[in-house]
């Protein structure tokens with residue numbers, strides 16, 4: 282069995298991810314041979330020399346199976362892998378992948394590893410491959426967890442068996458539909474706001490119980506996009522939102538910005554939050570984003586995600602470590618393409634908003650294929666953004682934000698000598714809210730633990746469980762009733 286491994290770590294052979302591939306290569310019985318290509322480290326060469334791309338693809342064509350091996354970077358694959366996938370489609374090379382068995386091995390801290398796996402599964406299916414569920418390793422587990430080697434080998438053996446036995450194809454995702462709708466913007470020069478029928482004028486409602494208003498100044502909206510040219514749906518959607526937003530709008534185009542390189546994973550940034558590349562990423566993150574009151578992310582879906590330009594920007598913002606980038610600023614997403622066919626992308630957007638405690642004013646796409654309706658949706662989002670700024674609307678706490686924060690808290694705490702800036706930020710903002718530090722709660726639990734030893738008390742608690750669970754709510758409801 283011939284297996285091609287596409288190594289997506291920008292660090293090439295000297296990467297955590299390759300430790301997992303090498304372990305399989307050296308220990309998995311089954312007589313497979315492996316050929317590894319460093320697609321991230323060599324992305325410049327692959328982009329500039331088509332022969333190199335063709336060599337990789339031809340090797341895949343002569344293999345039985347393919348393993349995507351990559352570190353999870355900002356909810357997905359690294360930007361270099363995204364670019365590699367774009368090159369495959371741009372050059373019409375998907376037929377060399379068709380019919381092969383594919384899987385993924387990732388390393389990460391398990392923060393949104395699921396969205397990365399869904400993405401690569403969908404891309405594999407778009408390439409006509411038979412995708413078998415991948416393996417998501419916590420980056421250090423092979424070294425730290427005695428169970429890990431066995432689990433990894435069992436996964437690899439299962440994949441080889443499936444490929445050998447030609448397991449039936451099971452599709453996870455619908456194909457992407459044709460997207461030919463052309464948005465005709467409904468804005469005339471003197472028409473500043475397109476109101477959706479029946480939409481209350483939310484900007485007049487000041488009864489939000491959210492945070493304190495940010496400022497009495499006109500709200501500043503930053504629209505970040507990668508869209509080039511003026512005729513596309515996205516550029517017209519940007520025009521509609523800019524016109525409908527009651528405050529001041531600034532547009533920053535990532536495609537026209539000086540971004541010298543994708544993130545190379547060197548981690549030099551961890552100690553001082555300074556990236557080895559000095560370019561516009563820092564200016565956008567620190568000048569533009571920090572100065573804005575609200576942010577709209579705008580782009581078209583390309584190969585089941587946004588463009589690799591967008592991914593490069595997101596990955597490079599990692600230089601800030603786990604310090605908030607747009608903390609509590611309301612956000613919106615404006616997407617051209619079939620978002621309903623890419624559910625992980627919606628999860629990523631919601632995750633981004635929830636994690637930053639940002640009010641999510643909307644995720645608007647052109648899928649409705651109706652210009653009037655789209656204008657109304659965009660105007661509604663613009664109004665909601667301003668409302669959220671003016672009323673200090675809070676974000677949502679969900680599994681994404683709670684889970685993410687706990688993962689990062691643990692990681693930063695354990696690695697504080699390296700993640701020095703994160704550590705300072707976490708200490709200063711009370712993010713180290715470990716349960717073992719809550720001494721009163723521990724004392725209370727010790728006392729209740731003793732009480733629970735008595736059968737009569739247990740009986741009482743079982744009998745009154747429902748009302749006892751509601752006791753803590755009495756105080757807050759009483760406070761509210763006293764106010765009214």
Ligand SMILES: Cc1cc2nc3c(=O)[nH]c(=O)nc-3n(C[C@H](O)[C@H](O)[C@H](O)COP(=O)(O)O)c2cc1C
Pocket residue numbers: 290291292295296297298299351352353354355356357388389390391392393394420544546547548596597599
């Ligand atoms: C730019 C960047 C972004 C990252 N984003 C994520 C992420 O979204 N989720 C996660 O669990 N880990 C994330 N990580 C951690 C890496 O996935 C992890 O350290 C991985 O094991 C590195 O593998 P490598 O040495 O093979 O490159 C990120 C690391 C970097 C440098």
